Amino acid sequence: MIRSLRTRRSSAWSPPQSSRQKRDALFELASRIALIAERSRAYEREALSEAALVESRRALRLGLELAAAGAGADSIEAAFAANPSFTGLDPGEELELRITLVGLRGLLAREHPYALMRRMSARLGPEYFDKAEAWISYRLKRRHYHPEQLVVPGELPDIIRSLALDPRSLERCLRMAGRELCSAALAGCPQESIELAKPFFGRIGGTILEDDAAHLRSRLSGDEIAAAQSAFAEIVRSLSERGEIELGTSADFGADTAFVSGLTRAVLSLDDRLLRSALRGIDGTLLATAMQGMQPSAHDRILGAMAKRDERRLLDAIDEAQPISGNSIEEAGKRLALRLLNAAKAGRAPREALDRLSEVKSWKT
């Protein structure tokens, strides 16, 4: 039986009813709390104090002040329950208090702002589901994410790469682990692993996974991340033993290390101006595939040199990328090298750059 219903007090079965106008105003309040939650994930108490200073709604202002002073969610709820001015409220005020408390609890638990928005807007009724989704989509469009290029020792990236050969197997493991454990485990993985996992949680869920992994990377200790990775690996092992998933061989993945090193050096030998002109209008899928055959330093150089429109196209292609074989990566890298070589010749690039590009272009796969 559903736990929250089974343990519900008899007085809590009827949620407060209020007008559409009031609920619209409370939707704005929920949005504001979600934005404070977003800032407080990055700036902690400082963000809470700043938000309290400019907050006009009394309940939220008091709650933020308490949170900034170090109070936990239970203490904040007790403080409101003990305050006579927050008892005997009309239905609209009661609803506002409930949303505020749900928001503060999520904020203190460092819940992702989009998930918190889902929780808070649920208090307004199912008719606000799509409005909350539209709010999340708007935030997604304005989101700026700069992946950290980590090279972390450990077997999880290889396990994920192997699982990705059979997408159903990777999805089984991710779903069985749940998004929270996945985020903690992926906190210690390179961006490539996150990119492989994201599509299985859809556009919103995938973004939350990526944000949470980045957030946990700075919050969890090395031991905690290692424990999460062990728990994930244990799920993989047990599903594999039961014959429920297939593990491919990681050897099928990734370009030859000498190729990766050659292509990386070739890209780094070109200046930004030449790179920008060579990559103008390039097929995003080709570039995204070729970039899988480069080291992170070359990724940074390419992203830094590209025109905004080309960069967007590239990021879209990376979002949609599927795991592919090392040979396909090398083929894409060779095509990119040819394009860069033509631009380098026209732009009178140094001899050394031309030689490196020629070498990659003629690589024998």
Next chain:
Amino acid sequence: MVQWNAELARRLSCKEDEKRQLGGLIRRFMSLARTARSEGFQALEGQVDESDDPLLVLGLRLVLEGLPEEALEDVLSTYLLAENRSGWPFLKACVIIEGLLALAGDDEPAVIAQKLVAYYGADRAVAVLEELEAELTATPVAEEDE
């Protein structure tokens, strides 16, 4: 310890002929779990349409997002209470929520059946479970025949 909640029991109470409709709903969740395993969770999006209960449609979208189970239960039970359902509509909504939680937890179809038959009540649950388990056992044979 089994917790009993009088208000929950009152709202769940409905006629026997209404309760018989539960079988279809339970089979639906077992089928969704099979699809999730064979074709992936994102394929579930195509398995619901506007004729379905809005709670199922919204809840499934949250399952696909990977909303953690505790948050999923919080959101769905809040929706349920906002609609102030009682009797068969309430029972049906509870089964939908329980089914969605089971899907989110990646439960096998057989486990989903075990969880959801409880809503038939103590007198009918075992018989219905035996029926559903027999169907599950028969399914692979039928597939081989094809």
